[in-house]
Amino acid sequence: MLKERIAGLLDQRLSGHSLPRDFYVDEQVFQADIEAVFETDWLFACSTVEIPRPGDYLTLRVGHNPIVVLRNREGEVVAFHNTCRHRGSQICLKERGRANRLVCPYHQWVYELDGSLINARQMPEGFDTSAYSLAPVHVEVICGMVYICLADEPPSLERFRAGVTPYIAPHMPDRTKVAFTSTIVEEANWKLVIENNRECYHCAANHPELLVSMVEFALPDDPQAKTQFQGLMDRSTARWDALELPHKPADGGIEFRCIRLPFNENTVSFTTDGKPACNKLLGDFTEQDLGSVRMFRVPHNWNHFLSDHIIHFRVLPISANRTELRTTWLVHEDAVEGVDYDVEHLTEVWMATNSEDGMLAENNHRGVLSRAYRPGPYAPSEFMLTHFTDWYAGKMGDYVGTPHRAVAAE
Amino acid sequence: MLKERIAGLLDQRLSGHSLPRDFYVDEQVFQADIEAVFETDWLFACSTVEIPRPGDYLTLRVGHNPIVVLRNREGEVVAFHNTCRHRGSQICLKERGRANRLVCPYHQWVYELDGSLINARQMPEGFDTSAYSLAPVHVEVICGMVYICLADEPPSLERFRAGVTPYIAPHMPDRTKVAFTSTIVEEANWKLVIENNRECYHCAANHPELLVSMVEFALPDDPQAKTQFQGLMDRSTARWDALELPHKPADGGIEFRCIRLPFNENTVSFTTDGKPACNKLLGDFTEQDLGSVRMFRVPHNWNHFLSDHIIHFRVLPISANRTELRTTWLVHEDAVEGVDYDVEHLTEVWMATNSEDGMLAENNHRGVLSRAYRPGPYAPSEFMLTHFTDWYAGKMGDYVGTPHRAVAAE
């Protein structure tokens, strides 16, 4: 019955327009989102440098599912459902921690870092521990980014890996460390949070801090762009070509996007003065002015890779009208706080921008609740919202068992 | 299925008794209330003097529907659904504000004060702005009171207008200004909030501040009233007749009520000392002792018109167990705060009374939740609750498509 309702909503949808109301506000559709999207696709969990040593772990919640991501004794990143096989207690309770073995805090069943149960005190003679391993979650690591998948049979990530690695690898994310993390909750549907991020049509009036350095254009040949931008673009790409840094849009279709774009003239980083956020550059870079690699992957993750720092953004849905946004700033592993970088200078642009975007998404959500809301047309500069909603409609079409409804954009 | 359930609940209902439990506590019935009542009938929004100049606006939320009421360039009051035709953001974000044009905070689409879209930056050549006006909401202004209706075809307000105008017009509400507003949220169903207001059976034990000046009786010939009251009534009506001020109950049926009743001996206003709340009298009045015009209209609005001030009460449902009450005090437009009136002296009786009523409604709600709750008989002094619940049952009967169940009161 829910699937029929969703099929009906998909029939109403017109590509190139915002989604019909119930996709954004209905709690039942939200449950379908979790099953159709968040329990089937690859999700960004964290950076590998957040869990550098064996036993380091990080927890997150995908829908109602508590997950723990950790580094095992072999140094590999693995993930498990964070629910004990005895009576279901959460095992790892902190957001980030370290454990020699995973010991359930309730009755101290002990699991190896590979998820196998190695001790269950007081259980009777003949109790078969091998039947009670932690349920595994699939993991892929791409350029320091840990992706997890809760599906039994995860889809392939290889096209994505091949597409983004050339852009990201030169920033050497493995040689970074966490400088700061921030988690906020927005009273808005997760798709409104993503749509907000996928366009800069709203930037001019809302993001004074961001626009110090960021150009509003999403493509080298943006039709809205002025001649001045073309000059900046040409000078930048010439320099990047000389450094053999890729910059043209990757061929990610509606699955992912990866591109290097310049900062405004005389600015080199996401700071309120446009100056570098960290004096120690990433990897082997000697040049500060590398613009930023902007990378997005459905359903919920965007990132910036600069000469001096990396920022990861992770969106997790809580309910139809609540969404968590976690932001992580990485700098060179040898950078010294207070010497090479200042946390406030490093983070203030995106702390402010996240807060501004949160208010925009919340106002959007409240307006979409209206029975007078009608899906409206995306502007040309919102082309990535057409990509995102087409992708989403495809996932929901798969979920409800109707063919993907690809409606030609007007 | 919900409609069948509601029809079943209506069948259980006995006129002259409080409603069956689920009408007060069930979230699905609440959704039906919004559709059957709040999205079809006229609702009190505000006073015209809250938005005196072109571009002044006031926002409210009817169920999930954000609404903006504003004065256009021609000086007329108009209203729109406060949701942008681009991607649905709320446009006006403050409770009261002023705008030369309505500019959406998200991507700055610009609407004229008549709701027409006059600029949508970056939209492609040939984009037809005329197809993207704000969705209008019907407006009627009666003696300075702004009523709105979300229905496509609003019912007639003319009987109401004709009925109440003679009582209210002499108080000249157009020549007032806002002295104070208060908004509180009560953890009770909106109908319990209205029922609480529609009787003074509870006043003696609960409203010491109110009973300084207010008589507990709702009709000139109240059978509970003492001889003393009859004397007060006779003297008052003689004086009002001499001033040509109407006072007898208007013929509003179960739709509305309008009547002028005296204050207690030696009191003339809703103050803790019974003295005037404002020395500058409304309109052309020279006589302080005019009692008060008590006006109520279904579903959710009551008002008092005195010689020296006006009070509007507006109830808005939030969920089955949460209700917002907004109260507005108006005084003569030339009255000077601190000279002619003191805000605390003006407002303390109804601030206290609202708070006391809020607790009564909350206790009522918690008791109605009991499976042992049985609809009980209204007392004779609660005759207006019979009117209200009969009216409500009629609206719900229309909604579920069964004939109006008019059950004779015992």
Next chain:
Amino acid sequence: MLKERIAGLLDQRLSGHSLPRDFYVDEQVFQADIEAVFETDWLFACSTVEIPRPGDYLTLRVGHNPIVVLRNREGEVVAFHNTCRHRGSQICLKERGRANRLVCPYHQWVYELDGSLINARQMPEGFDTSAYSLAPVHVEVICGMVYICLADEPPSLERFRAGVTPYIAPHMPDRTKVAFTSTIVEEANWKLVIENNRECYHCAANHPELLVSMVEFALPDDPQAKTQFQGLMDRSTARWDALELPHKPADGGIEFRCIRLPFNENTVSFTTDGKPACNKLLGDFTEQDLGSVRMFRVPHNWNHFLSDHIIHFRVLPISANRTELRTTWLVHEDAVEGVDYDVEHLTEVWMATNSEDGMLAENNHRGVLSRAYRPGPYAPSEFMLTHFTDWYAGKMGDYVGTPHRAVAAE
């Protein structure tokens, strides 16, 4: 449809294992819990000494049902649904209070302490007050413990009464007084709160304060116990036999449990130093070292009876993921605070233990929400959880109209 779903969940259940996920987290199953368990079975309300004099009352909420327990003029404990027969207001508003008669705060209908309506002011001539008594709730008092039952036909309590009276009566609960009460809310299903209480498998790692004095073993012949415990047990039972205090496990089946067990060597009470919590012993006791009578009764009540104090624990479900725990400490009626006992010394062990258990239950609840949660096997020391869940499954089987599914434990 809900009943069919629950029947399906019961079919999945394996005795000796924690319950299938939805029994713990689903709001609809929670409503069934209220109807199947809390509105049919006997519930612990309070101690008689909390309402010592005629007119003393105590209120509680069973699901959505507000209840008032009071002592009538004859000195008997009676209970009523705390909802007025006029328009349903709650009548008694405080958690504990005293009233000569029950007067509804809304319109002052007056009820005698036997629930009969004796005055309804302003009601018309011929109004039949006898038709508007408060709805009664069944009450049984067993050794100072007040049990209530909301069912029309309550089940028999006689087996329970006969079983526990010999253990409890010597502690003379009628000659106690309240020293302290505490109420906390845990974000966990009520059954997880009960399961947490029914085993001490989790004690060693989580309850340093409790294990000062409490032995972790639940039976005299606990197979986990060391020889040392057997010595303690033998010495204790010899002493109790000499005092004619019963100690062997009562034959309560899965309905109740009653047993006397010793404290650790050199400790005699639930205190952080193991010393007595109150110098004035209960009843006619002269011997401090009496261990404690541990008494539990389904669905929601456990208790400790010591030489120097009594503790009652009452669990009330609020929603699928919220549960209230109320704890009451009783000491001899002649004990003087600050002289014979110190409230902090008396309460700190169980205040700490309740708080620790609350966190364990909350972590358990969050982990059970996972779709990877699988019911796991109870350890031998968790045999009381098998009792509890078998009992619960029987109640739910009755509710959904399928035969009691008694599945043999592995």
